[in-house]
Amino acid sequence: MFRVLFLSIILLFLCIPVVFANPPTVNYIFPAGAQRGTSVDVRVGGLFLYDKPAFEVTGPGLTHSPHLAPAKRVWFEGPLLPLPESQQQEDYPADTRGNVAITKDAPLGSCRVRVFTSQGAASGARFVVGELPEVVEQETGGDPIPVPIQLPVTANGRVFPRDDIDLWEFDAPAGTTVTAFVHAQSLNSPLVSKLDILDAKGTVVAEQMLHPCIGTDGSVKFTPKVTGRYRVRVTDARALGGPAFVYRLTVTTENVPEFHYPLRAKPDGLKDALGTSDVLRTPIALNGQIEHAGSANEWKLDLKKAANYTFDLQARRYESPLCGRVTITDKTGQELKRAEGTETSDPAPFAFSPPVDGIYTVRVSERFRGRAGANFVYRLRVLDAPESIAPGFRLSTTTDVFTVPRAGTLKVKVTAERFGTFNGPIVVGAVDLPTGITASTIRIATNQQSADLVLTAGADARIATYPLRLIGVGADGLTIHHGSATFSDVADLRFQVALPTPFKIIDQYVMTSAPRGETYHRKYAIDRGGFDGPIQVQLADRQARHLQGVTGQVLTLKPGQTEFAYPAFLPPWMEMGRTCRVCVMATAKVRDPIDGREHAVSFSSVEQNQQMIVVVGPGRLDVSAEKTSILAEGEVKLAVKVSRSKNLNGPATVELVLPEHVKGVTATKLMVAADKRDGELVLKFAPDAGPFNAPIVVKATVQAETGPVTAETKVEAVR
Structure with missing residues (x-):
């Protein structure tokens, strides 16, 4: 009787209209690696990382903070x-902080970063264990400031904001080759790196190589003609940037190979041939290079009638830029077989059965005639029988973490790759599931490559993280094959049972206009869905459009409060006529009716009915300075002029706003009376003031009945 009553209470709670949980994302970890034998403080950025998310960096020899702590964004x-770029959707990841420690004997390479909240799981970012000393960029706004480094070194940086340029400065002796290479896309960073090297005068002395060195995302090599100071410049090739645009730049005088010849492929026991002059017999591996545009390598093979040979070209899969083409001709020059690769993959292995005994010509070339180089290497495997591959299969998933809402379902796509002669059906199921979780058993038919397995979380499933083991069984006649699902060859899959959010912001379309330089208040109503505790409202991590500087405070709703007005400040430099679409996010701690634990949950939407839609109009206040640039020495008197609209009255406070990294500058606030327009702001510069790589801002403020009205102008400080 008690159990029936208990479940009835739970079902009553779950019958309250709920919104699906906001699962987290991991946009970046910064720095994205560290030298083994060291410990590093990291910033992990992502969406919906409120409270203290559980944190993992997988890999032997690594320890990490069990949870991430909130950090200043x-x-x-x-x-x-x-416009129109500012109308695009943009994320504003929240920053959290943690620590990663690496033992001296930890394996080199990248590791997965994962986070778990009460509303889901996320992965994607990579953390690299390196062997060189490391430095981390101390980020500032404004023009780039060169950062000195000592070679060899790995520098951790971010191209942030858009159009950002990073400069890493080092000394190099004449005649010594220096290689700089970057890892970014291999870290799942959106950065498309562009590297070049500048001399002390700012002249480009080396540009990024068309084809990067093996194992890198981008690289540049140069040999100085004179001893001196040089800089590596790092930018995004598309002039983009953002908090997730992390990279690892290694600069060294050690030899970094551009390519390997012969091609370094997986060992297969074949004899490797390097010259094309002799008639060769199979089985054999033909190793060559397409060094000149339009050229080809021709190999002579002694083949037997009706034999079943297998040809397998290896190039792209081992980082060679070759888009290979393989043709087989007889002694008369007649083409009997052709296979071509693509810009991203090698041609599929193919079979060839000669019509007669004889010497056949195998021709290997680049598919696109204008492409060639010493790094266009390949290895053509020629087997005298179909390759013997043990029959079986491999199962894989699209990610290593999953989110299943309580009292909900999730489809997990399972893909099967069959090997050898096996072509039978595969039955896949989940094993060792916790109480309250069930899974369907699926059948991947003979003619299918994938199927969806459905995970179901019951109404009483505990909010927690669990391992996910997917086991497959395939039948091929009397032979049974087994396999486990993996992601990127790693079997450690997890799923998070997520607590749905009971409350939501009610849909209501509102569009208006507002002047820039002031705070606009948008009225909202909230459907609490039975939740009666306090709710915090702030700007959402996921925005429908670029905010263009809009800021907002954290607003706390009292228990039971269902209506509120959210204040968003429209900066005085916003583009006029632009339709601003601001999204807010509501978060709260909800007590689980099953076990009494508290969990942080949120509601966020980019639907237009929940947006703050404002057409930006001209501001009611303006400020200008007599000079657009000043000499940053001693005491400087700067004449300023304040202009008010007819409906704005009152004294104006004029003050100096400095970038956070600029030190040694002070200015006493200036008060311009309500009936005055002109004034003089007195700035004082210390001898070591600076750096002045960004403008200083002169800000004027008038207190109106609706709140502060502001205006800004920029002044360059030069030394």
């Missing part, structure tokens, strides 16, 4: 993003 606005 680092944000650089960068250059004004005008």
Whole structure:
């Protein structure tokens, strides 16, 4: 009787209209690696990382903070993003902080980063264990400031904000080759790196190589003609940037191979041939290079009638840029077989059965005639029988973490790759599931490559993280084959049972206009869905459009409160006529009716009915300075002029706003009376003031009945 009553209470709670949980994302970890034998403080950025998310960096020899702590969001606005680019969707990841420690004997390479909250799981970012000394960029806004480094070194940086340029400065002796290479896309960073090397005068002395060195995402090599100071410049090739645009730059005088010849492929026991002059017999591996545009390598093979040979070209899969083409001709020159690769993959292995005994010509070339180089290496495997591959299969998933809402379901796509002669059906199921979780058993038919397995979390499933083991069984006649599902060859799959959010912001379309330089208040109503505790409202991590500098505070709703007005500040430099679409996010701690634990949950939407839609109009206040640049020495008197609209009255406070990294500058606030327009701001510069790589801002404020009205102008300080 008690159990029936208990479940009835739970079902009553679950019958309250709920919104699906906001599962987290992991956009980046910064720095994205560290030298083994060291410990590093990291920032992990992502969406919906409120409270203290559980944190993992997988890999032997690594220890990490069990949870991430909230951190102040680092944000650089960068250059004004005008229409239409500013109308695109943009994320504003929250920053959290943690620590990763690496033992001296930890294996080199990248490791997965994963986070878990009460509303889901996320992975994607990579953390690299390196062997060289490391430095981390101390980020500032404004023009780039060169950072000195000592070679060899790995530098951790971010191209943030848009159009950002990073400069790493080092000394190099004449005649010594220096290689700089970057890892970014291999870290799942969106950065498309562009590297070049500058001399002391800022002249480009080396540009990024068309084809990067093996194992890198981008590289540049140069040999100085004179001893001196040089800089590696790092940018995004598309002039983009953001908090997730992390990279690892290694600069060294050690030899970094551009390619390997012969091609370094997986050992297969074949004899390797390097010259094309002799008639060769199979089985054999033909190793060559397409060094000149339009050229080809021709190999002579002694083949037997009706034999079943297998040809397998290896190039792309081992980082060679070759888009290979293989043709087989007889002694008369007649083409009997052709296979071609693509820009991203090698041609599929193919079979060839000669019509007669004889010497056949195998021709290997680049598919696109204008492409060639010493690094266009290949290895053509020729087997005298179909390759013997043990029959079986491999199962894989699209990610290593999954989110299943309580009292909900999730489809997990399972893909099967069959080997050898096996072509039978595969039955896949989940094993060792916790109480309250069930899974369907699926059948991947003979003619299918994948199927969806459905995970179901019951109404009483505990909010927690669990391992996910997917086991497959395939039948091929009387032979039974077994396999476990993996992601990127790693079997450690997890799923998070997520607590749905009971409350939501009610849909209501509102569009209006507002002047820039002031705070606009948008009225909202909230459907609490039975939840009666306090709710915090703030700008959402996921925005429908670029915010263009809009800021907002954290607003706390009292228990039971269902209506509120959210204040969003529209900066005075916003683009006029632009339709601003601001999204807010509501978060709260909800007590689980099953076990009494508290969990942080949130509601966020980019639907237009929940947006703050404002057409930006001209501001009611303006400020200008007599000079657009000043000499940053001693005491400087700067004449300023304040202009008010007819409906704005009151004294104006004029003050100096400095970038956080600029030190040694002070200015006493200036008060311009309500009936005055002109004033003089007195700035004082210390002898070591600076750095002045970004403008200083002169800000004027008038207190109106609706709140502060502001205006800004920029002044360059030069030394």
